Amino acid sequence: MNQKSIAVIGAGKWGQALHFALNQRQKCFITSRTKRDIENFVDLKTALDCDYLVIAIPAQEIRSWLKENFVFKGQKILVASKGIEATTGEFLNEIYASFVPDENIGFISGPSFAAEVIKGLPCALVINTISKKLYVEFEMFFPDFIKTYYSDDVIGAEIAGAYKNVLAIASGICEGLNLGKNAQASLIARGLVEMQRFGKHFGADESSFIGLSGAGDLFLTANSTMSRNYRVGLGLAQNKKLDEILIELGEVAEGVKTSIAIKDLSKEHNIYTPIANEVYQIINGKNPKDSLRDLLKN
Ligand SMILES: NC(=O)C1=CN([C@@H]2O[C@H](COP(=O)(O)OP(=O)(O)OC[C@H]3O[C@@H](n4cnc5c(N)ncnc54)[C@H](O)[C@@H]3O)[C@@H](O)[C@H]2O)C=CC1
Ligand SMILES: O=C(CO)COP(=O)(O)O
Structure with missing residues (x-):
């Protein structure tokens, strides 16, 4: 059992589904812009103090969210968004690169409708990161109904x-x-x-x-x-x-x-x-x- 703390940032459909999944093995916090009636909901500061963060906010909002809210303190990040920034054409890993070292970041990909994940239905997902160690750390948080695979093809997963x-x-x-x-x-x-x-x-x-x-x-x-x-x-x-x-x-x-x-x-x-x-x-x-x-x- 991993005893490190973990939080999901963004309580939309995907954030809530990931929170449900990650909350199966150990306590997982969740935060969003507006307070929600969800188990283990915390304020943003408490979430940012966690060791592991899963960020599930829309792609177009990420740059401004990072600028306004994020301070890097060694957290390990899993990005759950799927998009390319329209104003610059930058991929999300390029945006995050100004805020988080590459070895601290992974991208989750694969077929995963939130509505099914939140019911605990089985699925298989890929954690894409240059760090196999980071993959192993995040993999331990996932429940039995989600099979995870490792890939170091961050750009491929992001573009797909x-x-x-x-x-x-x-x-x-x-x-x-x-x-x-x-x-x-x-x-x-x-x-x-x-x-x-x-x-x-x-x-x-x-x-x-x-x-x-x-x-x-x-x-x-x-x-x-x-x-x-x-x-x-x-x-x-x-x-x-x-x-x-x-x-x-x-x-x-x-x-x-x-x-x-x-x-x-x-x-x-x-x-x-x-x-x-x-x-x-x-x-x-x-x-x-x-x-x-x-x-x-x-
Ligand atoms: N819903 C799904 O089945 C899946 C969604 N995704 C991806 O996850 C990302 C989020 O999608 P959903 O949660 O489904 O969308 P959603 O529309 O249900 O929720 C988006 C959430 O982001 C928050 N948000 C928006 N702007 C923000 C900002 N500036 N700062 C902080 N929070 C902000 C909203 O308050 C809302 O809670 C998207 O990139 C989507 O493509 C990926 C896999 C599955
Ligand atoms: O990415 C998704 C499933 O893997 C969700 O797709 P939509 O955002 O089109 O609902």
Whole structure:
């Protein structure tokens, strides 16, 4: 039993599910901006004093959250967010690098709807970190119903986790337009190739894209209305306004902002990312039927 203290920061859907899981083996604290009626809820200062932190706040908020709140005191960090910063195109590990040494940080990835984790249903996840020691330390906190794997491919896991959200939007659009299962499977398969190509450009290990972090999470998210990103796609196919969709959703759909980052990065680095580019354009008003025509043509 690990006697070190651990806290989850961010009490959204994923933060609460991870807190439930990590609280099985030993006491796990949780904190958020507003006080919540959750077991072991503490204020931010108490959470930041813990030895291990699991940070589950939306990707676009991380830089400002770190600047405003974080003081490094040797804590070991597990990042649970999946996204790329839209304003800069920086990956989360690049943002965290200014605040935490690389050997103190890991990224959790893989197929994991919070709604299932919080019920204790089984799943398999990857802890991605350059430090095998850090993996072993975090692994000990996870309950029996979560199988953890080790990978040192931080950038691969990060890109896969972020990119699949954009592809889930595309898949939701496909479903919403009633294009059929053939089209959807083709889109998801080509999406997997696309995100692997993108990842390879930034030094990711190609094999990460066919494992839990890539195909695993993509197949989950791009095939289920449990995914917020998928539901954004369904709404876009019905010609709903993005603002309206996001208000109705009431939770984060990282693929929306991540599509901006991918569009900018692929342009800057000359990477072929046709599906993500069409998602970006649909979000910005292009008719999804025109996008379909352009995807089939090019
Ligand atoms: N929900 C899921 O099944 C999974 C979510 N994730 C990822 O986890 C991250 C969080 O997602 P969810 O918890 O599901 O979203 P959510 O929308 O349910 O909750 C987000 C939480 O972040 C907090 N937050 C927002 N801005 C903040 C700020 N500036 N400072 C502090 N806290 C802030 C909100 O108060 C809220 O509690 C996302 O990157 C998501 O992609 C990853 C795996 C599974
Ligand atoms: O990342 C997730 C599951 O692994 C959750 O996906 P959504 O954010 O689309 O719901």
